[in-house]
Structures are given as structure tokens and as C-alpha cells.
Amino acid sequence: MSNAFKLEGKVAVVTGANKGIGQAIAVALAGAGADVVSVSRSAPDETEAAITALGRRFHHVACDLGARPDADAVIGEAEAAFGAIDILVNNAGIIRRTPATEFSEKDWDDVLDVNLRATFFLCQAAARRFLASGNGGKIINIASLLSFQGGITVPSYTASKHAVAGVTRALANEWASQGINVNAIAPGYIATDNTQALRDNEVRNREILGRIPAGRWGNADDIAQAAVFLASPAANYVHGTILPVDGGWLAR
């Protein structure tokens, strides 16, 4: 890998780094040289072991991102742990599956709070520091195919992920000239806990697989290397993009 993809000396904050896509991203960023701060409810023991085994520093901020936390305090704790932060990955996300006619206000608010509200205010808290330092920074939000499509029986998730794409572009427009790159990754169908229900449903699983040009579910590592790219100097002129990593789903 050329030096443009190296992250030595950088500090990355990754939400939801205890499992799934966030874990793969955190470990890949550490593999490229970054120290990592994880933000999640659950203890990220496995992620910590993988990252310290790579010789990188690891710090965990315990936080329920669905409880409208003080985003400035979260980023402040990360900064206090390692001096400064350079990269923010807003990965934590939840989904609720219910037909729209029965969809509850709780399932609407819970999803929007984690997927959108926390994402925006963590972007704000990180960017304030990037701007104050004058060093710029990288922000990567995890969007979805449902940033482009409607999905089935997941209205609050679709609303949140369309909004994540919009906010990514809006913030890129505000901060690009000041050395802050705000981009998103739109994962396709990735085999994690988030999609277990789909893989357990034989009919949906067959329909999904039949539509993916690559002919397989993605895995979390497929997403992680795209995150390394967007976090690295190789992406210095990439702003406001929503990068699909989807086995060709959207091309079809």
C-alpha cells in the first residue's frame, strides 16, 4: 500500500466498534496505523484485543447514542485520551422492521436518534475541533442502499439514511475549503447482526442474492478498506460523496 493510505500518528473515533462493520473499520484503521477510540454501549473487548495486538492504542467511551448524549463530551473524552482526533466514523446504527401502518413513534424516534441525531452532533463536535486546530480532519458517515432506495417495512431507517446522505453533502459543502473531508459509505447487503433477519428469511435471502451482481453477501471487511481510503490522504480531494460498496447492487 502506498504512503497515501497510511494513517500513522492519526487518532480515529469509531462509533459502534464492538461488532459488525464498525469493528472491521476500527481494526482496519488500526492496521493502517491509527489509534482508535470506540464509542458504544457494549464493551468492545474483541476489538480492543485486535487493535492492541496490532500495536495501536485503544480507548473506549461507553455511551448510549440513542439517549441523546452530549456529543461534545464524547468527542472531548476521546481527545483527552489521545491528545487530538483526526478521523470520525459515524457507524453505529439500528433498524426496526414493521409495516408503515403499524409503525410506532418509538421505533421512529429510536432510529432517528441513533442514526441521524447522534451522527450530526458528533460531526459538529469533531468539526469544531478540526477547525480550531487548523489541521482539518476526515469524517465518514455510514449511509446505506436505503440512502437511495425506499426499502421494505423500514420507514424510519430509510428516512434516517436518506438524511445521513443529505447531511454528509451539506457538511462537506460547509467545511471542504477548510481541510475537512466529509463523505459516506453506502454498504450493500452485509452479513452482520443488522441483517440476520433477512438472511433467516429464505425467500428474502434468495431475492437479495439473486439481485447482487457479485453473487454474494458482503462482509464487514469489504466496507473497512473503503473507510481506510476515505480516512487517508489518498482521499484529500474527495468531498461529499456517498460511496456504494454493494457488490454492484445499485448498478443493476
Ligand code: NAP
Ligand atoms: P450491527 O452488527 O447491528 O452493529 C451495530 C453497531 O451500532 C453496534 O456496535 C452497536 O453497539 C452500535 N449501536 C447501536 N445502537 C447504539 C446506541 N444506542 N448507542 C451506541 N452504539 C449503538 O450492525 P452493522 O451491520 O455492523 O451496522 C453498522 C452500520 O452500517 C449501521 O449504521 C447500519 O445501518 C449500516 N449498514 C449496515 C448494512 C448491513 O447490511 N449490515 C447495510 C447498510 C448500512 P451495541 O452492540 O452496544 O448496541
